[in-house]
Amino acid sequence: MRVVATAGHVDHGKSALVRALTGGEPDRLEEERRRGLSIELGYAWTTLPGAGEVAFVDVPGHERFITTTLAGLGPVPAVLFVVAADDPWMPQAAEHLAALDALGVDRGVLAVTRADLADPAPARERALDQLSVTSLAGARAVAVSARTGDGLAELREALVEMLATLPQPSAEVPVRLWVDRSFTMPGAGTVVTGTLPAGRVRPGDGLTSLRGGHRVRVVHSLGRAVEEVTGTARVALNLSGDVERGDVLVTPGAWEHTEVLDVRLGPTRLGRGDPPRRPLLHVGSAALPVHHRPLAEGLARLTVERPLPLRVGDRLLLRDPGTRRLWAVTVLDPAPPPLRRRGAARLRAAALADADGRADLGAEVARRGLVEAELLTRIGVPADGAAPGVVRAGGWLLSTARLAEAAREAAAVVREHARAAPLEPALTLPALAERLGLPGPEVAAAVVHDPLRVEAGRVVEAAAACVPAEVVAAVEALSAHLDAEPFAAPTAAELEALGLVPKVLAAAARAGLVLRPAPGIVLLADAADRAVEVLATLPGPFSASEARQALRTSRRVALPLLVHLDRTGRTRRLPDDRRHLT
Known part of the structure; x- marks a missing residue:
């Protein structure tokens, strides 16, 4: 499925054009049909040869419903931008275009409607001039009349051509579904709708929101129940628990929910300079106040009133409701370090200087x-x-x-x-x-x-x-004791007399100054090397008794020392209990 949002000034024919393209009615409310303008998001769909199923998200064009409009535009990758042939370039068209540019939407078709009422050429040229400095530069323009049907075939062709350039999102990535509508159906419970940009949803899946866990009972897409749906798609989910519009459903454990994020701010044609201290943040279908703290020119820290599942590179919007100014937001770090010390903001800005939102x-x-x-x-x-x-x-x-x-x-x-x-x-x-x-x-x-x-x-x-002097002195005393007989390990009483009490002995062993092949057996660190030199004089293979006599020591020392030589690969023990040097 492909999903396309409409955009443009109020009463320029967006809903009429969706009706003409799909045969469906995007205006769901009686008041919308009575007043002839969209208030809530509308949906309709059709099949376009060469593109398959295409769902349209019809957004309100009136300035009072801009929050709803941005909820519809946010998750959608392509747009049908509508201007009327018999009207000049209007404020809401400019606001919608600035929002699309800030969100990075770069696939679209320009429809010049009401071409049966006025020459579409001037409106077409004005609109293309406005689009030329945005992400929608190069969009194909089509003159059309929803009333007479003129231009609809060319518009469908332009849509198919544009949709063919959209990248295919992965079905294997974690789900993030911004809820743009929520209602309760008798006997079914909670039903939510939204645009699924990527990932996969099936009946029985578990999803989470800030309200808790939810089990998906039924998945609907384009008016019918399906066994699964993959992004990009319009979906309706019947699920357990309470969910409200503006909430977001995600794959459990796959997203970092954050209240603090570092971002890069970009100017738009409707917003330059610094945003106010408390602007509105628009992300997905959510709109919520944030605290804006500048870090440096073009860099800021935003603190949100509730946790959001965001990732590096997400494109968001900041809006000043008082002046209608908009700023583009690119998420650089949704899990930034705290700024506790004086000068921390300056250092953080320096660390983010080269960040551009790419992972x-x-x-x-x-x-x-x-x-x-x-x-x-x-x-x-x-x-x-x-x-x-x-x-x-x-x-x-x-x-x-x-x-x-x-x-x-x-x-x-x-x-x-x-x-x-x-x-x-x-x-x-x-x-x-x-x-x-x-x-x-x-x-x-x-x-x-x-x-x-x-x-x-x-x-x-x-x-x-x-190594402490106390340990060095004790090892020197041991060296003197073993000078004549290097393999005659001292007894416990002799070790104590030499100053090698347990703590000192442990410290000497940690420093590598003594060798302890077995408990109670203490030799100098080079004892193994010296033993190999002595044993090399024996005709091989040699027995343990022959090794003991050559080393001039007791069985108490000789046997553990031979085992140590075996373990360190200097000797190899044969089946008859004799050994030879390796």
Whole structure:
């Protein structure tokens, strides 16, 4: 299906043209038909050869109904722009055109109506001149009369030609449906309508709004029940729970709902300079007051009165109801950092200076430093691929700059902990993460670089420069004790006499100054290398008894030392319990 919105000044024949194209009646209210003008959004549809099913969203043209008009234009990718041959260029045409330009709608057809009442050429030229400096520049223009039918065939041809250029949205993306009409049907419950820009909806699907969860009972499209509908499409959903016009239904867990967003503001032909402090924000079918805080020229922070599911690159509108001025809004960051310190707004503006609303993983991670991958996905920045300058740590992404900064902080924290409590165990990864303000041990592990290393789940410094003097003295005493017999490990009493009490011994082991092949067995750090040198003199393979005699030590020491050599790949144990060097 294709969806097209009408636009143009009141009483220029938008509804009449939709009737002529579809045979349907877009004006649903008795008052609309009595007064001859649209008050609410109207809908009608037809089939155009070459384009398939086409639904028209007919919007009011009167200035008093501009909020309703923008609700109809917001989610629609194409427009039928209508001007009357017997009227000059009118204010509401200018306002609608400014809104379409701000929203980035760049597919459309210009229809010059009432061509049976006046020469359409002057109106056509005036309108094309106005369109030429907007996103609708180059739109095809057709003169038409809804009363006589003249030009309708050419208009259908122009619509088919235009619709063929529309990109086909994906059916596999999360749903975001702005509700533009809500009512209750006896025996059915809540029914809502809206334009589905992308995604897929089926009966039985679960959707959420700020009012809670909703189960889709029935899906209607173009007046009939269907098993599924994919965007772009006009849909009506019968669902559980209460939903109001202006609400938005989304795929659960797929969107970040935000009350604060950083945006780029663009001027329109109806709005230049800064917006007021409390303008209206139009997004989808919603219109709500916001607080506007300038960050720099063309950059602002908007605070909304209720959370909205927004993504990077969304196009919105700001409107000053008092002056009817409009500004284009491009969402740069729907999950920005707070501005708490003096000068924070200036720094934030500098960070956003090059942002243009396009999803860029590398740039987004660089701005944030550290960010959860799922958050980026929810705000419309695909986070499952690689990007220059991005490091992945579990479910988190770090910029290389933030990684380097955290690595420096980690080295300082580990060194300070060793200095302040030299005989206490080293920090675990969770403890280091807490000290650094990192979200978890997987991120702490990613920032551990030289001179740090992880041993048995604890973070230690590879260099011995931070080893306490007490530990150095005890290891020197051990070295003197083992000078003549390097494999004659001291007894527990001898270790205590040497000053290698448990805390000191643990610190020496963390610093890599001693080797402990088994509990209670303490040798110098190079004992394994020296043992290999001795065992190399034996004819291989050799037995454990032969190794013990060559090392001039006891079975208490020899057997754990041989197991250590096996484990580290220096020796290989044979089935007959003998060994040879590798």
